[in-house]
Amino acid sequence: MPDNADILRLENLQVSFPMQSGVFDSILGRPKGVVRAVDGINLNVNRGEIVALVGESGSGKTTVGRVITKLVQPTGGRLLFDGEDMTTTHGFSTLRPYRHRVQMIFQDAYQALNPRHTVFDAVAEPLRSLRLVENRAQLTERVSEALSTAGLNPPQEFFARFPHELSGGQRQRVVVAGALVVKPDFIVADEPVSMLDVSIRAQILQALIDLRDKYRLALLFITHDLPLAWLIADRIAVMYLGRVVEIGSADDITLYPRHPYTVALRNSTPQVRRDAGSGGIQALQGEVPSAARVPKGCRFHPRCPLAFDRCRQEEPSAIEVGPQHLSACWLAK
Amino acid sequence: MSEGTVQSLSRIRARAIKGFLRQLLGHGGAQLGLVCLVFFVAVAAMPNILVGPLQTAITATGDFLAPPSGQHLLGTDDVGRDVLNLVAHGARISLTIALLATVISLIVGTIVGITAGYFGGWVDVWLMRLTDFFFVVPSFVLALVITPVVLEVMGRGGEILGFRPSLFVIIVVIGLTSWAFIARVIRSQTLSLKERTFVDRARIAGSSDTSIMVRHILPNLVPQIAANGALVVANAIYIETSLSFLGLGDPLQPSWGTLLSLAQRAGAASVGAWWYLGAPGICVLMVSLAFVLIGNALDDTFNPRRRVIP
Ligand SMILES: Nc1ncnc2c1ncn2[C@@H]1O[C@H](COP(=O)(O)OP(=O)(O)OP(=O)(O)O)[C@@H](O)[C@H]1O
Ligand SMILES: [Mg+2]
Numbered sequence: 001m002p003d004n005a006d007i008l009r010l011e012n013l014q015v016s017f018p019m020q021s022g023v024f025d026s027i028l029g030r031p032k033g034v035v036r037a038v039d040g041i042n043l044n045v046n047r048g049e050i051v052a053l054v055g056e057s058g059s060g061k062t063t064v065g066r067v068i069t070k071l072v073q074p075t076g077g078r079l080l081f082d083g084e085d086m087t088t089t090h091g092f093s094t095l096r097p098y099r100h101r102v103q104m105i106f107q108d109a110y111q112a113l114n115p116r117h118t119v120f121d122a123v124a125e126p127l128r129s130l131r132l133v134e135n136r137a138q139l140t141e142r143v144s145e146a147l148s149t150a151g152l153n154p155p156q157e158f159f160a161r162f163p164h165e166l167s168g169g170q171r172q173r174v175v176v177a178g179a180l181v182v183k184p185d186f187i188v189a190d191e192p193v194s195m196l197d198v199s200i201r202a203q204i205l206q207a208l209i210d211l212r213d214k215y216r217l218a219l220l221f222i223t224h225d226l227p228l229a230w231l232i233a234d235r236i237a238v239m240y241l242g243r244v245v246e247i248g249s250a251d252d253i254t255l256y257p258r259h260p261y262t263v264a265l266r267n268s269t270p271q272v273r274r275d276a277g278s279g280g281i282q283a284l285q286g287e288v289p290s291a292a293r294v295p296k297g298c299r300f301h302p303r304c305p306l307a308f309d310r311c312r313q314e315e316p317s318a319i320e321v322g323p324q325h326l327s328a329c330w331l332a333k
Numbered sequence: 334m335s336e337g338t339v340q341s342l343s344r345i346r347a348r349a350i351k352g353f354l355r356q357l358l359g360h361g362g363a364q365l366g367l368v369c370l371v372f373f374v375a376v377a378a379m380p381n382i383l384v385g386p387l388q389t390a391i392t393a394t395g396d397f398l399a400p401p402s403g404q405h406l407l408g409t410d411d412v413g414r415d416v417l418n419l420v421a422h423g424a425r426i427s428l429t430i431a432l433l434a435t436v437i438s439l440i441v442g443t444i445v446g447i448t449a450g451y452f453g454g455w456v457d458v459w460l461m462r463l464t465d466f467f468f469v470v471p472s473f474v475l476a477l478v479i480t481p482v483v484l485e486v487m488g489r490g491g492e493i494l495g496f497r498p499s500l501f502v503i504i505v506v507i508g509l510t511s512w513a514f515i516a517r518v519i520r521s522q523t524l525s526l527k528e529r530t531f532v533d534r535a536r537i538a539g540s541s542d543t544s545i546m547v548r549h550i551l552p553n554l555v556p557q558i559a560a561n562g563a564l565v566v567a568n569a570i571y572i573e574t575s576l577s578f579l580g581l582g583d584p585l586q587p588s589w590g591t592l593l594s595l596a597q598r599a600g601a602a603s604v605g606a607w608w609y610l611g612a613p614g615i616c617v618l619m620v621s622l623a624f625v626l627i628g629n630a631l632d633d634t635f636n637p638r639r640r641v642i643p
Pocket of ligand 2: 061062063190
């Protein structure tokens with residue numbers, strides 16, 4: 001298999017959630033609405049690659065991560081992992097081999113750890129459930145190894161601790177260790193550092209990058225922070241209201257964005273230079289519309305300062321604007 | 334795990350238990366409840382040592398319906414038995430029935446509640462219908478239905494697990510009518526627990542539904558089970574008393590309810606034999622009050638949300 005063969009591929013992936021309908025809707029026989037959280041996205045991640053998924057709150061980033069980790073069943077499209085179609089696979093025993101290869105790091109480590117389980121039990125859980133070790137000695141060894149890789153040294157000191165006896169950074173390291181311990185090929189990291197302070201943030205990001213370099217681990221790094229994405233990722237996919245509106249190398253997306261949404265997103269973050277190619281686009285105005293009422297035409301047009309007639313009628317599809325750089329905008333040509 | 338880890342783990346547990354007990358015992362209601370409970374449990378544990386074997390009409394020593402005196406501290410009943418003797422032996426029967434019934438209802442209620450809450454959908458709908466049925470069915474009616482069945486199957490004379498058939502029926506009936514309350518509490522807690530991120534993490538770790546329910550959700554339900562369990566005991570004592578009062582008890586293994594029923598039939602109220610009605614009545618009140626106090630204290634202690642529970 002060629003080295004840059006993708007390990008994960010999403011093809012026109014869709015997820016919609018049924019909306020809670022009110023009493024009146026039922027009486028009047030109105031059809032039940034749906035929330036189109038993910039509305040047809042295409043994305044691939046190569047071995048050893050870090051792809052960042054960036055977008056505002058409510059754009060469907062977490063939902064994509066939950067589909068990949070098989071917590072949510074997609075309502076359309078395909079999920080391919082290492083060439084295998086995993087779209088409809090379900091049931092915990094059928095999924096065991098997949099769970100062995102795909103793990104997740106959560107945003108809120110306090111929520112992600114069971115308050116009644118010790119650090120040892122939390123990290124050992126996947127090894128036990130997936131039956132990856134034969135005896136106690138192996139179990140202890142793998143847990144220690146994962147804890148020290150995640151930066152908890154000496155690991156033995158943390159075995160018997162409960163989550164409330166750890167600092168926020170240590171808790172997040174336990175969550176990272178719990179994902180690493182099975183030696184996965186792919187990790188979905190959902191805003192893994194957004195709740196940590198700056199110094200710990202850098203250490204955890206460095207640990208993830210080291211893992212990629214050492215084990216050719218692939219990462220889908222979910223964040224709403226464009227500069228952070230630029231820092232860690234090889235490629236960035238910008239998501240808006242359930243769609244990827246622009247995707248390209250981290251430099252292209254950050255320095256030479258082509259989609260007005262990406263430009264606006266960049267201009268909303270103070271750290272980045274504002275001069276290059278802003279084309280009169282200011283920071284983002286207003287709020288993301290509800291995923292239950294996706295605007296007709298281009299979904300960004302109500303907030304787009306450059307919108308013209310066509311944008312209100314037809315939805316643009318992603319077109320190539322450079323090598324490995326796609327943008328879904330009528331102005332992108 | 335290394336030797337040292339195991340040790341520090343048990344040390345942490347011990348520290349948590351100690352902290353928890355200190356907080357619980359700092360609660361005025363819990364102190365009162367526990368003192369009361371310890372007293373009755375001691376009486377129930379060794380009635381033979383404290384007041385001698387259970388008296389019958391043949392071994393009775395006193396006059397008929399004699400008021401309290403130095404010889405009979407709580408007076409005598411209509412066949413001359415010592416009321417203190419009867420009440421002490423009744424403690425054993427009443428407490429055992431209440432505790433066994435509570436164990437049944439906690440086990441059934443927890444299993445039904447977790448299953449309904451965790452799986453949701455039609456499992457939830459049907460289990461909750463069943464729960465609602467048992468929630469409203471009067472225990473007396475259930476007892477009337479079950480008694481002949483048990484008597485038919487077990488025979489009138491035998492003993493089941495040391496209980497005469499009618500007491501066994503009472504245990505089963507109380508168990509069957511009080512689990513529904515537990516199931517509802519546990520279900521609603523499970524509904525919120527299963528949305529927690531650690532359940533998602535467990536699923537990604539490859540844990541099965543059973544293992545998530547047993548290893549992740551159940552330990553987080555301990556506070557609810559303990560606090561409501563104490564309330565169920567209190568309620569069980571009341572139900573036991575009323576069923577026995579209605580004549581479903583067994584005169585050979587008299588509980589407090591049976592004593593109340595006997596006193597009533599002997600016309601204790603009309604002849605002014607207040608001790609005969611009062612002694613078992615006050616015992617019922619005190620024990621159920623003790624459990625209510627302990628239940629409330631447990632609830633208070635567990636409630637500050639991030640408290641560690643051993
Ligand atoms: N289980 C669900 N049921 C119904 N709607 C849902 C569910 N999960 C997500 N949604 C909806 O789907 C949309 C996308 O949510 P998602 O959590 O994926 O966004 P996000 O990009 O991760 O946002 P954030 O940055 O705030 O985490 C939102 O409108 C949300 O309300
Ligand atoms: Mg999210």
